[in-house]
Amino acid sequence: MGQALVFIEHDGTEIKTQARNAITAGSKLGDVVAVVAGYNVDHIAKAASVISGVKKVVVADDEVFSFALAEPLADLLVHLAPSYSHIIAASTAIGKSIIPRAAGLLDVQPISEVIGIIDANTFVRPIYAGNANATVRSSDTRKLMTVRATSFDPAPPDGATAPIEVFDVAIANTKSRFVSAEVPKNERPELTAARVIVSGGRGLQNGENFRKLIYPIADKLCAAVGASRAAVDAGFVPNDYQVGQTGKIVAPDLYVAIGISGAIQHLAGMKDSKIIVAINKDEDAPIFQVADYGMVGDLFSILPELDRELDCLA
Amino acid sequence: MKVLVPVKRVVDYNVKVRVKSDGSGIDTAGVKMSMNPFDEIAVEEAVRLKEQRVASEIIVVSVGINACQDVLRTALAMGADRGVLIAATETLEPLAVAKLLKALVAREIVQLVMMGKQAIDDDMNATGQMLAGILGWPQGTFASKVVITADTATVTREVDSGLETVALALPAVITTDLRLNEPRYASLPNVMRARKKPIEVIAPHELGVEHSPRLTVVNVTEPARRAAGIKVKSVQELVERLRKEAKVI
Numbered sequence: 001m002g003q004a005l006v007f008i009e010h011d012g013t014e015i016k017t018q019a020r021n022a023i024t025a026g027s028k029l030g031d032v033v034a035v036v037a038g039y040n041v042d043h044i045a046k047a048a049s050v051i052s053g054v055k056k057v058v059v060a061d062d063e064v065f066s067f068a069l070a071e072p073l074a075d076l077l078v079h080l081a082p083s084y085s086h087i088i089a090a091s092t093a094i095g096k097s098i099i100p101r102a103a104g105l106l107d108v109q110p111i112s113e114v115i116g117i118i119d120a121n122t123f124v125r126p127i128y129a130g131n132a133n134a135t136v137r138s139s140d141t142r143k144l145m146t147v148r149a150t151s152f153d154p155a156p157p158d159g160a161t162a163p164i165e166v167f168d169v170a171i172a173n174t175k176s177r178f179v180s181a182e183v184p185k186n187e188r189p190e191l192t193a194a195r196v197i198v199s200g201g202r203g204l205q206n207g208e209n210f211r212k213l214i215y216p217i218a219d220k221l222c223a224a225v226g227a228s229r230a231a232v233d234a235g236f237v238p239n240d241y242q243v244g245q246t247g248k249i250v251a252p253d254l255y256v257a258i259g260i261s262g263a264i265q266h267l268a269g270m271k272d273s274k275i276i277v278a279i280n281k282d283e284d285a286p287i288f289q290v291a292d293y294g295m296v297g298d299l300f301s302i303l304p305e306l307d308r309e310l311d312c313l314a
Numbered sequence: 315m316k317v318l319v320p321v322k323r324v325v326d327y328n329v330k331v332r333v334k335s336d337g338s339g340i341d342t343a344g345v346k347m348s349m350n351p352f353d354e355i356a357v358e359e360a361v362r363l364k365e366q367r368v369a370s371e372i373i374v375v376s377v378g379i380n381a382c383q384d385v386l387r388t389a390l391a392m393g394a395d396r397g398v399l400i401a402a403t404e405t406l407e408p409l410a411v412a413k414l415l416k417a418l419v420a421r422e423i424v425q426l427v428m429m430g431k432q433a434i435d436d437d438m439n440a441t442g443q444m445l446a447g448i449l450g451w452p453q454g455t456f457a458s459k460v461v462i463t464a465d466t467a468t469v470t471r472e473v474d475s476g477l478e479t480v481a482l483a484l485p486a487v488i489t490t491d492l493r494l495n496e497p498r499y500a501s502l503p504n505v506m507r508a509r510k511k512p513i514e515v516i517a518p519h520e521l522g523v524e525h526s527p528r529l530t531v532v533n534v535t536e537p538a539r540r541a542a543g544i545k546v547k548s549v550q551e552l553v554e555r556l557r558k559e560a561k562v563i
């Protein structure tokens with residue numbers, strides 16, 4: 001077996017679920033060493049040390065890691081690389097930023113969005129917006145990859161306690177600087193972790209309708225809210241709601257697509273959901289080809305009725 | 315400031331691709347090919363920088379077969395100044411492409427590389443980050459807003475929690491996301507003018523780059539298809555089925 005270094009993404013407060021999915025992927029490839037980088041992150045390192053499957057934690061605690069900038073994080077991975085056969089991150093915005101950069105520095109061809117692990121060298125990944133799966137074998141001695149969270153169960157957060165080792169090589173960053181973050185307030189479950197997602201598309205016509213018609217139903221179902229690119233582009237909802245090839249990849253138990261046509265780029269992000277419901281006035285909309293339950297009709301009359309029907313359930 | 319924009323020729327985003335029956339790849343025979351949509355956004359952004367007199371020259375480069383000259387011409391018609399085709403008969407991996415681009419950056423003394431965040435064929439989302447790494451430059455991935463001043467690129471990025479803004483010391487690599495801009499259509503006169511713009515063809519070895527592949531494709535398969543579902547007649551029926559049949563609410 002090899003040694004897998006798994007990057008632990010966190011928001012300063014807690015570890016992202018996707019990091020636990022990545023640990024499961026790492027466990028298939030070797031003993032997992034979790035790397036935590038940040039500033040004042042003792043609590044994160046401790047939380048990482050008890051995730052099931054983690055054999056050791058390496059913590060890089062330094063101001064340079066305050067904002068998860070790609071340049072110092074990739075340098076960190078490069079420093080640690082010699083001890084590992086595999087270096088893995090979840091394919092989140094951060095994972096996608098640092099893994100290829102580190103791979104370039106290590107002269108390795110990275111493998112993105114792995115959805116299946118065949119053996120230490122062979123991996124399955126989607127191509128063409130998920131319309132095909134490619135199995136690829138790597139001849140690099142060290143493999144760097146991002147893994148799709150929805151393809152690996154999250155490792156339980158409460159296993160045996162692994163030792164924590166401190167990384168104390170100074171890493172400098174003079175090239176990039178964090179300026180600001182715009183994090184829209186959202187009290188609903190996170191899209192990538194939600195059991196139920198209610199998504200709206202261009203059919204909603206505006207942000208007001210989104211708020212009036214989609215949000216109440218999402219709340220009754222304890223659901224996260226998603227959107228098509230068209231809905232985000234038109235400003236109905238913020239960019240972090242987008243589901244699809246270039247947005248978030250989700251696989252909830254229930255995905256409700258409302259006023260979404262079902263372009264391949266949208267399907268790429270949600271077609272692995274367990275149950276898909278589509279509400280659309282066009283009976284030929286491609287979304288119906290993937291829907292378990294389709295309802296043809298006008299969302300402006302269906303949604304208020306659905307809202308009332310869900311009241312009766314409660 | 316010279317700006318380099320790499321552009322890739324890919325299967326058009328509207329095409330639903332088919333897997334070859336022998337599992338060796340995707341059937342691209344007779345399929346419509348276009349410029350990768352993210353690269354169009356990168357070209358547009360570079361042209362706007364030139365219109366603002368921030369960019370002095372825009373060089374577009376494609377790596378691949380001769381037909382890639384088509385996407386170079388499209389970029390020239392949008393406003394790029396000249397093209398470079400790095401001729402390769404097989405599809406090169408992002409690592410090899412990054413090395414070729416690095417060599418070109420050195421030859422042309424480029425200050426900014428503006429490129430698509432991912433190609434919609436292999437969906438790798440890697441070349442820009444790899445290029446930035448091997449150049450030792452900072453990177454602004456998934457850009458939805460770019461402001462260039464004398465020595466800094468301020469890039470607003472689409473991240474999982476919303477937006478993040480970073481300041482990068484130039485030279486830098488920026489990769490474009492969908493909402494950065496809406497690419498223009500080239501006008502007919504510009505298409506005509508683009509025919510006269512130069513495209514240089516060079517071989518990878520002229521840039522001193524070794525490009526043997528690291529990945530072998532074992533096979534390409536079609537993902538499992540979802541079984542056809544049913545149409546419900548009423549909201550009551552929908553809720554009833556979701557509760558009792560699917561048991562998801």
Ligand SMILES: Cc1cc2nc3c(=O)[nH]c(=O)nc-3n(C[C@H](O)[C@H](O)[C@H](O)COP(=O)(O)OP(=O)(O)OC[C@H]3O[C@@H](n4cnc5c(N)ncnc54)[C@H](O)[C@@H]3O)c2cc1C
Pocket residue numbers: 200201202203204227228229230231242243244245246247248258259260261262263264265266269279280281282285297298299300327351352434492
């Ligand atoms: C490179 C690239 C990447 C992309 N990435 C993504 C991505 O990540 N995610 C994504 O979603 N898209 C993505 N897209 C865009 C994608 O191709 C589609 O344009 C987009 O998904 C369409 O969004 P939509 O379904 O909301 O809008 P439309 O296609 O316009 O569909 C609106 C639907 O609403 C229905 N409707 C309208 N009014 C009503 C009503 N009153 N009642 C019921 N139904 C109604 C219509 O019948 C229609 O089916 C990408 C495109 C490109 C080129």
